[in-house]
Amino acid sequence: MPTGTPDACFSHPVTTFFIMSSVPLIPESAPFNTEQRAWLNGFLAGLLSRGESMTPGAPVPALQEKPRLLIAFGSQSGNAESLAKRLGKEASSRGFAARVAGLDSVQPSTLTAEQNVLVITSTWGEGDMPDNAESFWSGINQNGSSPTLGGLKYSVLALGDKNYGDTFCLAGRKLDERFAELGATRIHPRVDCDVDFDEPAKLWSEGVWKVLNESPATTTTAPAPAIAEVSIAAPAAEATGVAAYSKKNPFPAPLVTNLKLNGANSAKDTRHIAFSLEGSGLVYETGDALGVIPQNCPEVVAGIIATYELDPAALVPLPDGGEAPLQEALQKYYEVRNFLGRKPPQAVSAAEFVGSLRKLQPRLYSIASSQKAHPNEVHLCVGSVRYEQDGIAHGGVCSTFLADRLPLGEPTGVFVHTAKHFRVPANPDMPMIMVGPGTGIAPFRAFLEEREATGAKGKNWLFFGDQKRKHDFLYDEQIHQWLKDGHLTRLDTAFSRDQAEKVYVQDRMMQAASELWQWLEEGAHFYVCGDASRMAKDVDAALHMLIQQQGHKSADEATAYVADLKKTKRYARDVY
Structure with missing residues (x-):
């Protein structure tokens, strides 16, 4: 419920809605679904923007249909979801009947009823869709049954990391291309964001609002080019004060x-x-x-400066404005790496050299x-x-x-x-199954500390693996104390180099398939943390296989079971 003195209020048998003078707010506790609440927010925002009276007893203006806007996100670590929710609030204040939804809750067949769709998605692994976008991606790629999207307007914001080369923003690129193939009209070019995404995302949203505000739902919009080059000026200095x-x-x-x-x-x-x-x-x-x-290694920085025969004291521009001596700039502000030490083919100035570098992230x-x-x-x-x-x-x-x-x-x-997306179960009585080899143990140490501190009664099962038990059992004493106390219900380990045949966490899962299936049927949450390219995929394959075997399901039924685990937030991955 918003605080402050309300300018007016509407009474409802269950809920009272307070309307502030700047932005109308319908509480989430109001008896409406997401789309209805978004429509009301947009309607009230429109009234206030025209200066309409909202005092009790005043005649209610004729209702005007607000353009619908779906903001759909594919998110692995939460960045895309946060951007989508931020955009949703702005959309409602601009008078749209906006709703924000994960792509796992969007059925491709329902897109034909939408007017405008904005998609924000990250990419993870080797160019893969985020977990919550997999089912949607599969749905719009089914031969012969994909929807025709001729009446839909859309734009895509893609999040990624340029260090991943050819797979940079691949999930967003795929979705953008597929929407176009299905006949949807691109109203604003896709923007591909590197890890520093705030400014490109802002410029993308400003471009989208300009098009949507100038183009009523009934207006035909010419297709936009596939991708926009985003030029970002250095941000202005922030106002003084404690932030x-x-x-x-x-x-x-x-x-x-x-x-x-x-x-x-x-x-x-x-x-x-x-x-x-x-x-x-x-x-x-x-x-x-x-x-x-x-900060970068000083020896690496010194080697670069010597190889390029640059003056370490030369002042150079910094990525976010201002300037600093070259040596400080390379150590604290730019991405650099060691190299073979060959002298460049032609001389460059210190400023030209840093101009070719990325900001240190x-x-x-x-x-x-x-x-x-x-x-x-x-x-x-x-x-x-x-x-x-x-x-x-x-x-x-x-x-x-x-x-x-x-x-x-x-x-x-x-x-x-x-x-x-990666939290202990909200219900403290629910079981947890955690798969975290190597440094993937990190969040599960935190999960177990959390449940111990809160007195949660749910069962806890940990799969941990590394190379050698004697040398690589991370947090060994703490984990075994939890096991002794009963806080950790079960521990399965896989030390790959302690025997001739390598054993991994997915192998231990299959060996414990019957009990793991029972835990899942009891409502257990299943978590994975660690390497995305191999371990996480192998664990996912093992999960599908044991569900198929223990649950007596077909491959398609096992896939649907896993998809439901993801949709209900019972299967979460923190992978890198």
Whole structure:
């Protein structure tokens, strides 16, 4: 219920609706569905924008049909969903009968009844659709039964990461092309966003509103080109004053713990990292991620400067405005990597060199702690990335920054990245099945701490795997204490290199197929965290197979069962 003094109110036997002077708000508790509530919001916004009287007893103006707008999202980590919900609020204030929905709740056959559709989607894995977009994508690609969308207007905002090369924004590109193939009219070019998506998304939405506001539902709109080149100016300096800590304004969190979790003879270097949040006011939920602002390796930066024969003190522009000496700019603000050391074919200036570089981006890590158990700290489980290529040593920018270069007590910028799709069950009595090999254990350590702190009674089952039990059993003591106390109901481990034949978590799932099926039938939530390209796909295949075998289902029926798990938020993945 909005606060403040209402200008007017409508009475209903169940609910009272308060209408503020700026934006009309229908509470979510009102007895309407999403589309009806959106229509009423748009209608009331339209009245207020014309200055119509809303005082009790005043004649009610004739109702005017508002153009319908569906904002559909495909989201894996929550970014696309957040953008869609933000856009939905703006759409309602602009007078549209807008509704926001995940693509898993949109039936392709119903698109023919829509007027305008805006699609916001991410891409994950090797160019795959997000989990909640898979069924929709399958539905609009069925030969002979895909809907004809000749009367539909649409536009697509695609989220991705250019580091993934040819698969950059592939899910959005596929949806954009398929809508066009089915006859829909593209009203604004698709915009493909890199990891820093706020400004491109804003420019896309401004372009969409311009077209929709100028084009009534009955007007024929000429198709827009497939993709727009987005030019982003440096943002203006923010007004002075204290702002909430965020990606644009990270909190300087001191490093308080850097503990190697692997044994001395392990081939891996996995760290338990803890930051102090004292005085930050930052709040996180289990399942969220922590954004960490890294710095490049000074030796790598020095090597680049020497190879290009540049002046380290030369002032160069920074990605978000302002300038700094080249050495500082390369260490703190631009993405760089080690290379073979060959001198470039022609001389470049320091400014020209940084002009070819991308902005240094924060890295996201699954949070490995519950704030209920650690009120003033946030924990991470970070695998240090180290490898050689062409005889040159390389290291992960942020993982080696945390492991090697950030001293204890020194701060670096952090912010909370919300992941609403990845949460412990809302019902504390529901069972949990967690599959998290390697650093994929991170959110499940947090889940188990959360359930312990809240006294949740639901059963907990953990699948964990790594290379060698003796050297790579991350959080071994804590996990076995939970097992001893009964908080962890069952533990299945797969240490791939402890025997001649490699064993993985998906193999342990199949060995426990009967009991795992029973847990699912009891309402268990199934979670996966870790490698997207192999592990997550193998686990998903095993899940389909055991459902088919234990549930006596056909392949199609097993697929439908898994799709229902995803739709009801009982199958969630945090994969990378």
